[in-house]
Amino acid sequence: MAQPDVMQRLREIPFSARLPEKALTDLAAIAEIRSVPGGARLFREGEPHCCIYLLISGSIVLEMHVPGRGKVQILTIGPGDVLGWSPVVSDTVMTATATTLEDTELIEIQAGALLQLCESDREVGYFLMQQMAAALSRRLVATRLQLLDLFAETTPQQPSPL
Amino acid sequence: MSVRPRLGVFKFASCDGCQLSLLSVEDELLEIAARLEIVYFLEASSHYEPGPYDVALVEGSITTREDEQRIREIREQTRFLITIGACATAGGIQALRNWADCDEFVRAVYPSPQYISTLSTSTAIADHVPVDFELRGCPINTRQLIEVISSLLKGCRPRTPVHSVCLDCKRRGNVCITVAQGIPCMGPITQSGCGALCPTYDRGCYGCYGPARQPNPQSLTDQLVSQGASTKELIPLLRNFNSNAPEFRRESDRLEGHRTDE
């Protein structure tokens, strides 16, 4: 039986806010609220992982390892964001390392159970995957904006005074 | 007195006309000489000093192996390299050889062709080394040259207009000779710089300053063809002092029917 609090939290997060009651109950059944202290590692780049997260409060940094440069911070995850979709959209390993930056509250959902839920109720599955796609699309746009490097200097070099 | 920046003036395949422009600025030349030390300018003085140079003005195009080597040496010794004139910026009139058999020219012109060693092409300086600024024209406009030098002295990026000759014509109050007299004119696709000299005297623009920025040569030649011009007349319009400037070259090649895409 899901904690009543999970239902409430799921209703507050954009990802699940508009789910029909039945789907919400099903989702809540495989979800759990977790409080994580700052500095905790949720998962590591290159490892398989079993869960997907919805952030309630706090923040998490995503880092990728680049030989010669060490860990490079890619993105900070904040309240309302979806985190760790690799186990849901692919069966491979995590693409980044996730570490909490402060005391963080999140909803943890078992990926396997989530996929099963989608499989068994295609309507709920469609809705969840649609939400997943929307979240991915927002993330992709944000990544593109980062790529554009909008605040970079774009003017050619000025000749030094003779 | 503080050390003056060192200026070198260098010549490659060319008629020397652009260097002469510098000599003919007279009033300003004294001012320039006061603010820049002219250390290499064979046209003006037999005294010369080795590099490095703060500014190099380079006239002429690359037509020999030696040229290719020498321009690299100049580049290495120069902070700000400015190419001056149609030869240096587009290969000049001598780039017409790019469409012909150079060996045949050599045999026809020289009694002892075996002494002649040349490349089969004439190309712009920028095709060989990085260039910091190009000053167009055949010859260059001395006013523009002064502006470029004075910009550099101030530490400013030189800027010369990239618009068409038409704008200058209209600022002068000229009547368009193409529209009113049917005279073919390169003005609409040619970069400003001369102050619309030829159209002011009822002559079509020769395109001395090369292509204006983002020109549309095909539309102009289409129009001239529709008014009765033949391709044979149009090709020499484009193959003139700036024949090897990419936009003019592509259009003349298109007209000739053997497009040479880069």
Next chain:
Amino acid sequence: MDRQERFLETDRLQTLIDVLTDAGYQVVGPTIEQEAIIYDEITSVDDLPRGWTETQEPGQYRLQQRDDEAYFGYTVGPHSWKQFLFPPVATVATAERTDSGWEMRTPDEPPPQYAFLGVRACEIAAIEVQDRTFLHGPYVDPIYRDRRDRALIIAVNCTQAASTCFCTSMNTGPRCRSGFDLALTETADGFVVEAGSDAGGRILEQLPTREPEATDLTAAETARQQAVDQITRRMDTTDIRNLLLDNLQHPRWDEVATRCLSCTNCTMVCPTCFCSSVKEVSDLKGDEITRERQWDSCFNFDFSYMNGGVVRNDIRSRYRQWLTHKLASWHDQFDVSGCVGCGRCISWCPVGIDLTEEVAAIRADAHQPEEQP
């Protein structure tokens, strides 16, 4: 509106120029130069293009001899009065280095006092369009204002039209209704003259005119009607603002870009185009600076230059800017169309691009905006 009309015999036209000159005006009028009828300073009726006319087609203008001796038997040419009120090059400010910095000034010498002779209805409309830009906004342009305030407008009603004229579509002509000091209609025997202002009235009083005969008035009316009848070009201006602004992605912009030279000719000959740039003109020492305002054009590559690059980086976007500004956003900015239907941009485009045709092509295949919920 009933204005008093007088009649000036053909051979007394010189008195008009003399009266204007005596009143301190520099008379500018039509004259032949570089194979076209242009506007320049004139001192005598002999400077006028008497017995000349022209034919105009898209991209073509040719002078032609008339079979009569009319002074004003032509339509508009490559020049407009813009170059006198908004000069192609003008000093807007100066700066001079002093011991303690810079002395910065704006010029204060009085500009020439012009009398414009031969202003057509579309040209009066064009001057009124530029008045809105330079005089009636939050900021006033002092160069234009000083010239405009002192200028006298002697209009001439068109008695013929060129193939490129479409003033009737733009509601600007061919008859001069207002905005002039004097207006003339040329007939075989002379000119029917009416005053449109007190200044014009005072000039009129000094001219050796007579009461017009009924036949004079009929001849003038017939001559004016002839111009109306000759106008064949049309531009459908119905809802033109929204038509163009709702069709910024129309394929026609790509098509016209293949023909447009982006050479600036249309904007230079346009009597309402007002774009300019200020250039620093300096001696080599940099101690004496003149800030020169020059005509510029939205067709120039670097016109939209911003830090880092140009905004309108191809001919398509520049042609679109020009046409949508002229015919659409001008309405938002100045509550009037930027086009007066003079047809100059059609005749003087070296490749004969015709804006009326471009508008028609967009209209023929227009995208209808979805209804906003």
Next chain:
Amino acid sequence: MNPASCGTPAANPWLAFPVQITGITDETPGVSTYELQLTDAEVARNYRFQPGQFNMLYLPGVGEAAISLSGQSESGDRLRHTVRLAGNVTHSLAGLGVGGRFGLRGPFGTPWPMEECRGRDVVAVAGGLGLAPLRPAIDAILNAPDEYGQLTILYGARTPEHLLFEQVYPDWRQNGAVVNVTVDRSLPGWQGHVGVVPLLVDRMQLPDPENTVFLICGPDVMMKYTVSSALNRGVPAERIWINMERNMNCAVGLCGHCQYGPEFICKDGPVLRYDRVQPMLRVEDL
């Protein structure tokens, strides 16, 4: 002309007023704040500007650049401009040093809608140097906290090194503002947020979106996506204001360079209500 009418439409808009540099503060790489004193006492006395307006800085022989006012000295008689080295004018300016003299025309352009902000929550979103034109608005709000609701400042810079006015964030926070900062690219040791600034809008506390005013300043693309995040959060289009940049040449709507559709950015802008420019933001190369 009468210098007393400086900056008013009645004046000759081409007349520049002499100024002297009284202070230079280096902010971030290539960005400095210049404090300028109008040297003509009468001009100085009459000069007034509103948050969001700009001046044309005129370097004789070099040219002009439109630069937003980023504030004024505590005494009020010195104007601040935060300038990035970009072209000839800004490089020449950098070469002058304290005591350097040049010219200034202004103030020009539309201000931030301070009246509209009164009694409402305000979110100032800036990208890069875009924080500079917002600073006078931020100062105005923090100086009169009773007149405005909650002020939230969301700011994105290229890297932590590029964060503008970093030394005043603690003051802003102390005065009641929420300040959230993010960078596009992290640097070693950075403990803050990484990601583009619209993400901060997606996640911010927005208790009363209907009654919140957004003031946005940054590159076009950044503003476009920030606006879309704000709209997503339920902020009405007519409460969103953006500060646009275009080629300003005359600064008084007479030269045509800065046109953006029907708007002259120099006189109808640079601050524009979003719903006015909404259709144009969808079209490239306009």
